[in-house]
Amino acid sequence: MKNRYCFCILLGLALSIAGSAAPSDTPAIHFVSFKQVHVDDEFWSPKFDLWQHTTAVDVLDKFEGKHIKEEGNHNTFSNFDQVARGDKGTGGHFGAPWFDGLIYESIRGIADYLAQNPDPEMEKRLDGYIERIEAAQKVDPNGYIDTYTDLNEPDHRWGENGGFLRWQHDVYNAGMLIEAGVHYYQATGKTKLLTVATRLANYMYDYMGPSDDPRNPKKNVVPSHSGPEEAMVKLYWLYRDHPELKNQLEVPVCEEHYLQLVTRWMENRGHHCGFPNWEEWGNERAERWIKECRYEDPRFGDESRPCWGDYAQDRIPVFEQQTIEGHAVRATLMATGLSTLALVNHQPEYIETAKRLWDNMAGKRMFITGGVGAIHYDEKFGPDYYLPSDAYLETCAAIGAAFFSKRMTELTGNAMYMDEVERILFNSLMTAVSLSGNNYTYQNPLNAGNHNRWEWHGCPCCPPMFLKITSAIPGYIYAQKDKNLFVNLFISSQTDIPISRNNSVTLKQETRYPWDGKVILNVSPQKKSRFTIKIRIPGWAQGIENPFGLYTSNLKRSVTLKVNGKPYPIQIKNGYAHIHRSWKNMDQIELELPVQPRVIYAHPEVDNLKEQAALAAGPVIYAFENCDNPDFEKIILNSETPLKMEYKKDLLGGINQIQCQGTIPAVAVPYYAIANRQKNSSHKVWIPQK
Ligand SMILES: [Zn+2]
Secondary structure, three states: OOOOOHHHHHHHHHHHHHHHHOOOOOOOOOOHHHHHHEEOOHHHHHHHHHHHHHHHHHHHHHOOOOOOOOOOOOOOOOOHHHHHOOOOOOOOOOOOHHHHHHHHHHHHHHHHHHHHHHOOHHHHHHHHHHHHHHHHHHOOOOOOOOHHHHHOHHHHHHHHOOOOHHHHHHHHHHHHHHHHHHHHHHOOOHHHHHHHHHHHHHHHHHHHHOOOOOOOOOOOOOOOOOOHHHHHHHHHHHHHHHHHHHHHOOOOOOOOOOOOOOOOHHHHOOOOOOOHHHHHHHHHHHHHHHHOOHHHHHHOOOOOOOOHHHHOOOOOOOOOOOOOOEEEHHHHHHHHHHHHHHHOOOOOOHHHHHHHHHHHHHHHHOOOOOOOOEEEHHHOOOOOOOOOOOOOOOOOHHHHHHHHHHHHHHOOOOHHHHHHHHHHHHHHHHHHEEEOOOOOEEEEEOEEEEEEOEOOOOOOOHHHHHHHHHHHHHOOOOOEEEEEEEEOOOOEEEEEEEOOEEEEEEEEEEEEOOOOOEEEEEEEEOOEEEEEEEOOHHHHHHHOOOOOEEEEOOOOOOOOOEEEEOOOOOOOEEEEEEEEEEEEOOOEEEEEEEOOEEEEEEOOOOOHOOOOEEEEEOOOOEEEEEEOOHHHOOOOOOOOOOEEEEEEEEEEEEEEEOOOOOOOOOOEEHHHHHHOOOOOEEEEEEEEEE
């Protein structure tokens, strides 16, 4: 069936007119696509190369079970093959219910790598997987696809009839498929996976989208694991911006429907029958209550569904949520979806809620490495100022917080959000994969004994998330709003940004960041012209370790800025130094950030960090590892400790090492580099002051 030009075009027009009349005080900035950015960086380029050519291959091999010697089926892709041959309810699913989603996430991450560095062999491999995914979908007349539910619980699609969506992940998996379809199309121009994704999006809209008829509401289903919200907005954007694409597909497309579905998902949170009471009953009793379909009792109304609890950000409506709660990956991805939707609808409730949740996260619940999700049980956020040194801190949760913070930068044009993206990249993210590129972490405690990376995990969710964000990083460097050009990250790279119909600006950045604070930015417009360069001055470099005072430091030096060799007064607004002038070919900005060791302290409300200190230099947080320190248990750190920093080319892939030259000599390395030199290693970020 070719595209039906349905009423949605008229409706879309009406919505966009209504949208433009709505309050719109958000100075959104637009990030420059990674397709327009060429990175050639001492720190990042070898890592991108390793992650694309070693980590991505390793992740797919392990999803195929190639690392397992024992007999039996260990191949995640066999799930699609079983469904494709018509299996149903056989119980033959391999892995956890969300493994479909992890495959799709891997495809999305690798697609972004392919878009930047084509690799025909890898593309062929992904095409093979996509054939199998398509074959699995073809079995269902509606385009439903979820291999766990079909193989193991076919009567519980979307968690209905006493199904347990919190565990099943049908909507999450669907969302990850949609995201993969969009990214793979953008990388390769191939429409097969996009068609599969669109068919499923259409079915979800028909099944659980908004209804015009209050007597006949569609199914009340919300993602019990967030992620699909942002994915569905991306699908909307793709078709809105490329209407010609709609005629190339064999499925109808109505992009407004996708936006309406996300809006309903978002606003239907907290709208349920009110039970089970997770807090009082506990997980086991609450689950049983759901599996017995008790929510179908007519006393709970017609549209009732169970409450998925604070764990899944569903106890109360989203706009009433004051603090960021529950499972930390779900929470950060819900907030990512909320802020993404706010970019489209500019609704004040969305923007205020997103800001409130971010403020709570970054101001009271974020660890010095950017990690979030303090508590092991239910993998969830803890209370305010609960920042124990042995906290859980799942890799995926930090990545979710980075995705959320990046969207907040777009929404507000404020660099404070980008500061936290950077904190996560250099610390929580970088530690998640070994320097060899094929061993991983799930938990990232700041202080730990017997810390190890694993070859693979029963829940291998973190490596796909790692691929998703690392391949996106080149698209985080530059941004634009009209004649304002933003530099967000310090990575040697080059881009061309059009500023008018007949003028564009080449920005070329050269730096050894994070090992050196000097950043050279060559600004070359085609034609001499007035515009503004806005360079993010990281909070840490201004002595603002955290925008809410959650952390403070003893930073001693300040930032300097020169334009064409002459000192330039630093005027910081919204976290960016503004340089407004008439620019000509080969103008040069020289920024010097104070990359030197500094000592960090936590807010006095953080009980367990009283009398403790941590070490950083630039954006990099340091740790003391037992293999470097014979007196590991006796190390102390405070503002009086004499500190010396030295670049070691051959250590841990090239790092700045910090030497503490006090009464007990000690050596610190970047937190991200721990657990690469020995098994069962011990490390500490937080160190006693006395
Ligand atoms: Zn994970």
